[in-house]
Amino acid sequence: MWANSPSHKQQQQVSELCGASIRALTGNGGLRHRGRSLFLDGKRINTGAPHSNPDPILDSFHSHRGAADGIALRLLHSDAKLHRQMAPETPLARLIFDLLEQLRVETLVADEHPGIRANLYHRFCEWSRRFHNEGHSDGEIGILFYTIAQIAWSRLSGNPTLKESDDLIEVTRAQITPVIGHALLHLKKSRHHQAAFAQHALEIATILDHSLTRLMQSSNSDNRIDNEKELARIALSIDDSQETEDSNIATVVSGSSKVPKQHLQQYRVFNRQFDRVISAASQVRETELREFREKLDAMVFHQGINVPRLARQISHLLATARRDSWLFGEEEGLIDGRRLAQLVASPSERRIFQKNQYRYKNDCLVTFLIDCSGSMKQSIDYISMLVDIFSRAMDQSQIASEILGFTTGNWNGGRAYQSWLAEDRPAHPGRLNESCHLIFKPASSRWRRA
Numbered sequence: 001m002w003a004n005s006p007s008h009k010q011q012q013q014v015s016e017l018c019g020a021s022i023r024a025l026t027g028n029g030g031l032r033h034r035g036r037s038l039f040l041d042g043k044r045i046n047t048g049a050p051h052s053n054p055d056p057i058l059d060s061f062h063s064h065r066g067a068a069d070g071i072a073l074r075l076l077h078s079d080a081k082l083h084r085q086m087a088p089e090t091p092l093a094r095l096i097f098d099l100l101e102q103l104r105v106e107t108l109v110a111d112e113h114p115g116i117r118a119n120l121y122h123r124f125c126e127w128s129r130r131f132h133n134e135g136h137s138d139g140e141i142g143i144l145f146y147t148i149a150q151i152a153w154s155r156l157s158g159n160p161t162l163k164e165s166d167d168l169i170e171v172t173r174a175q176i177t178p179v180i181g182h183a184l185l186h187l188k189k190s191r192h193h194q195a196a197f198a199q200h201a202l203e204i205a206t207i208l209d210h211s212l213t214r215l216m217q218s219s220n221s222d223n224r225i226d227n228e229k230e231l232a233r234i235a236l237s238i239d240d241s242q243e244t245e246d247s248n249i250a251t252v253v254s255g256s257s258k259v260p261k262q263h264l265q266q267y268r269v270f271n272r273q274f275d276r277v278i279s280a281a282s283q284v285r286e287t288e289l290r291e292f293r294e295k296l297d298a299m300v301f302h303q304g305i306n307v308p309r310l311a312r313q314i315s316h317l318l319a320t321a322r323r324d325s326w327l328f329g330e331e332e333g334l335i336d337g338r339r340l341a342q343l344v345a346s347p348s349e350r351r352i353f354q355k356n357q358y359r360y361k362n363d364c365l366v367t368f369l370i371d372c373s374g375s376m377k378q379s380i381d382y383i384s385m386l387v388d389i390f391s392r393a394m395d396q397s398q399i400a401s402e403i404l405g406f407t408t409g410n411w412n413g414g415r416a417y418q419s420w421l422a423e424d425r426p427a428h429p430g431r432l433n434e435s436c437h438l439i440f441k442p443a444s445s446r447w448r449r450a
Contacts, residue, residue, distance in 0.1 A: 011056050011312075018068035025072035025116075029333065032321055032358055038071060039321040039358070049102035051127035056316065059126060066123025069116045073105040079194055086198045092141065093202075093209035099145075100152055100201040104191050107156045124153055128162055137168065144212060147172040148204070156188055179211070180204045268430040271416040276409055280438040299385050307389060311396035318399060319360040327355045362399045365443055366390075372405040372438060395447045403441040403450070409434030 022038070023031050032039040052074070054067045078101060087097050106124075109117045128150065131137060137146040147169040154161045161169070177184070183200040190196035281289060328336060333353035342349050368387045370376075376383070387403055394401040408414075414434040420426070441450035 011316075014056070014061055014064050018064055021065065021068045022072045022075070025069065026075050028075070029355070031075075049099045050131070051124055052102060054123070054127075056313075058130070062119065063123050063126045066119035066121075066126075069109075069119045070102065070106050070123065073108060074102060077105040077108050077194075082194060083198070086195075086202060088202060088205055088209070090209050092145075092212060093205040095145065096148055096205040096208060097198075097201050099149055100187070100204065101194075101198070103149075103152050103156050104187075104194070104197055104201075107188075107191055121157075121159065125162060128165065132165070132168065141212065143169070143172050144176070144208060147176065148208065151177070151184065152187065152204075155184060156191060176208065176211075180207055183207075268428075270429040270432055271419050272435075273419075274409060274415045274434040275437070276434070277437045277439065280405065280440045296384055296388055299381065300388055303385060303389070305389050307392050308396060310389070311393040314390075314393055314399065315362055315397040318362050318364055318366075318397075320363065321358040322361050322363070323356050324359040325357045327357045330355050362397055364399060366394055366399060366401040367443075368401065368403045370403070370405040370438075370440075372407040391441065391447045391450075400443045401441070401447075402439075402443040405438035405440060407436050407438070409436040 019032050019038075023029055028040070030040050049070075052067050052070050054063045083101055088094055106120050109120065128146070131142075131146060136142045146165075150161045150165050150169055151173060153159070180203070183203040186200045187197065187204075190200060284292070327333075329339075329351045330353040331350045333355035336352055336354040339349075339352040343352050368390070370383060370387065391401055391403060410433070413420075413432045416434050417432045420429050420432055441447065
């Protein structure tokens with residue numbers, strides 16, 4: 001852990017050092033590492049397993065180095081296309097399959113790199129302790145995922161399981177080892193051959209997924225909901241935002257609508273004539289606006305939110321790398337033709353290369369859409385605080401944001417409903433009410449002026 005929360009500058013330095021480490025190990029000069037994101041020639045790529053994504057604030061520098069080494073080994077020793085082809089479809093099975101592949105490549109460290117091996121050991125141990133301490137191992141899915149992680153890591157690396165984990169995983173280990181023992185035995189033997197290893201990893205992931213599916217089917221609805229939330233929480237520990245087609249990371253797939261497709265195809269808005277778009281501020285007197293603003297400021301103040309820190313975290317999540325210019329006089333990169341004369345005049349001169357310079361920009365627009373119907377009255381104070389705090393953070397991060405709302409324009413459908421009645425109630429009319437769209441803050445306006 002850091003003695004104090006690391007500053008933005010310290011986080012940036014750690015990112016640059018980790019990026020340099022990944023480039024050195026892979027020999028790929030186009031890789032750039034920043035915060036929890038890795039870019040290849042300006043395009044974001046994903047990084048494989050929960051312990052490959054350290055927290056920029058809570059995890060130590062040693063832990064960041066271990067994660068960077070693990071990412072480099074994944075890029076060196078894993079065929080992403082083959083991994084995608086063999087990966088299972090269900091979320092839990094995919095999570096386990098991804099984890100096992102990451103653990104496989106981490107065992108392929110050359111003997112002349114004991115420092116890398118130490119970094120990987122430290123990172124996995126730190127991730128394991130945090131996973132347990134934050135309560136992720138309390139539920140059925142969490143303890144299953146944690147147990148298989150500990151067993152597979154120990155089997156592949158040759159390290160004993162963590163002492164503090166032994167009692168925790170004892171019961172689950174006794175339950176799953178008999179059914180996955182054969183595949184588990186062959187993991188280490190096949191670790192140098194990805195395709196063969198993937199067959200055994202897929203067998204383990206599928207068996208455990210089927211076992212959990214049967215358990216969830218026999219559980220009551222509340223337990224099933226808790227398990228689904230738990231799986232989503234574990235999946236979100238993998239940084240899979242802005243996923244690209246090259247991704248090899250598991251995601252939780254959303255469900256399908258229960259409305260029949262044939263009805264969706266016939267759905268339409270019956271009448272848009274009475275829909276309105278208005279400025280929310282124009283509907284409230286100026287004195288009331290001041291009172292609301294003072295009340296909201298007081299509520300935000302009592303929350304004690306560190307808005308600058310939140311702004312930095314948002315910036316890390318939303319920033320993308322863009323090629324900005326060239327760096328000249330470098331010792332590696334592309335040959336700079338204008339400096340060849342220097343090489344002739346001084347054969348020992350090495351600064352004759354040029355590199356692409358990347359800058360990270362928050363080139364996006366964030367929209368907050370608020371349900372302003374009467375059913376939201378009890379929650380609106382909390383929603384107002386949430387949106388207000390995030391809007392301030394967006395401004396500090398130089399990210400454009402807009403705050404919009406929607407509600408019905410009149411009771412019982414209003415004039416849209418009356419026009420439907422007047423036309424003798426045609427079938428499948430779609431939306432039958434007046435819609436009112438509210439603009440609280442346009443994207444072109446700063447938070448302080450909105």
